Amino acid sequence: TPACHDTGSAVAAVPVEDDINYSYISSGTWSLLGIETPEPIINEMSFKYNFTNEGSADGGFRFLKNITGFWIIQECKKFWDENVKSYSYDELTEMALKYGPANFRIDPDDSRFLKPGLIDDNMPDKIKDYCQETGQKVPETPAEIVRGVIESLADKYTETIKMIEEITDRTINEIYIIGGGCRNGLLCQLVANATGLPVFAGPVEATAIGNLMVQAKSMGQIKSIVEGRKII
Numbered sequence: 359t360p361a362c363h364d365t366g367s368a369v370a371a372v373p374v375e376d377d378i379n380y381s382y383i384s385s386g387t388w389s390l391l392g393i394e395t396p397e398p399i400i401n402e403m404s405f406k407y408n409f410t411n412e413g414s415a416d417g418g419f420r421f422l423k424n425i426t427g428f429w430i431i432q433e434c435k436k437f438w439d440e441n442v443k444s445y446s447y448d449e450l451t452e453m454a455l456k457y458g459p460a461n462f463r464i465d466p467d468d469s470r471f472l473k474p475g476l477i478d479d480n481m482p483d484k485i486k487d488y489c490q491e492t493g494q495k496v497p498e499t500p501a502e503i504v505r506g507v508i509e510s511l512a513d514k515y516t517e518t519i520k521m522i523e524e525i526t527d528r529t530i531n532e533i534y535i536i537g538g539g540c541r542n543g544l545l546c547q548l549v550a551n552a553t554g555l556p557v558f559a560g561p562v563e564a565t566a567i568g569n570l571m572v573q574a575k576s577m578g579q580i581k582s583i584v585e586g587r588k589i590i
Contacts, residue, residue: 365390365422370415370568370583371561372534373590380532381519383549384564385539387429389511391518392422399525407521415572416583421526423518426466428539430507433474433481438500441480445500447542451508453501455544460506461495464488466514512548519553533557536564561590 368384384390398411399421412420475481489496497503533555540559550557561567571586580586
């Protein structure tokens with residue numbers, strides 16, 4: 359039976375060697391960052407840092423943390439499309455790349471960013487308000503806002519990986535970004551820069567591939583998820 363949750367199938371499709379200490383980031387509207395473990399990790403530290411344990415497609419568990427993802431940029435784009443100018447995601451990423459390092463950071467998991475933006479409470483203004491409240495330079499342009507949000511995501515991922523290392527006493531050696539967010543080359547590079555670790559991008563359609571792989575195992579076409587990962 360395939361994993362009943364899309365992230366479970368997606369993680370099954372991470373093309374990693376079995377003996378590597380790696381972390382996955384299932385990246386899209388939301389980010390799910392974690393590791394695979396044979397047993398659930400339940401202790402005071404995992405509770406403090408708000409991690410969860412979910413079943414893996416081939417037994418074992420996915421020890422992970424839910425993080426806001428491209429939702430913030432999606433909501434910014436929605437506002438700009440309707441009130442400023444229509445941009446594609448590729449255009450926004452290219453603008454952010456050319457802009458260079460941003461002069462602000464946000465906490466992507468701040469509760470204000472979780473709600474959909476409204477005309478009188480739109481996402482770009484929420485970001486500006488956050489920066490003003492925290493004594494940072496207030497961004498003005500779409501390029502600057504997108505760059506700052508992506509840099510903030512990279513920092514959040516880095517912080518979360520350090521939490522995993524602290525909780526598990528293991529050293530993460532590689533990061534695999536899967537799902538739609540892996541197509542954002544700027545995000546992948548900034549995560550590599552922030553963590554100092556090699557970052558591998560893809561597959562984009564990890565959920566579908568992982569689902570197919572588990573079905574192939576159940577039909578005897580492959581012997582294990584480990585074997586299937588070597589095919590990807």
